[in-house]
Amino acid sequence: MPSPTPQRPTSRALLGTMALIVFMLVYVFAASLFALMILPRGNRITEFLYYAFAGLAWVPLAGLILKWMYPRRDGGKAA
Numbered sequence: 001m002p003s004p005t006p007q008r009p010t011s012r013a014l015l016g017t018m019a020l021i022v023f024m025l026v027y028v029f030a031a032s033l034f035a036l037m038i039l040p041r042g043n044r045i046t047e048f049l050y051y052a053f054a055g056l057a058w059v060p061l062a063g064l065i066l067k068w069m070y071p072r073r074d075g076g077k078a079a
Helices: 011-041 044-056 059-069
Strands: none
Touching (some): 011 044, 011 059
């Protein structure tokens, strides 16, 4: 089995990193603004549900960006 060779960072990795940073900044500001508009009228349960949702809602899109940044080299077949 050949030893793995170090890989150079690609332009996809750079673009994906920049996209993740921009996405997270926009998401945090939008989620905070939405919380300021909605939560003062809610109760503790509403706050809990909002923060639980907002705390996890960014994960699928970030996962798609990461999947684009680092495509599988084996044609998508699992080991």
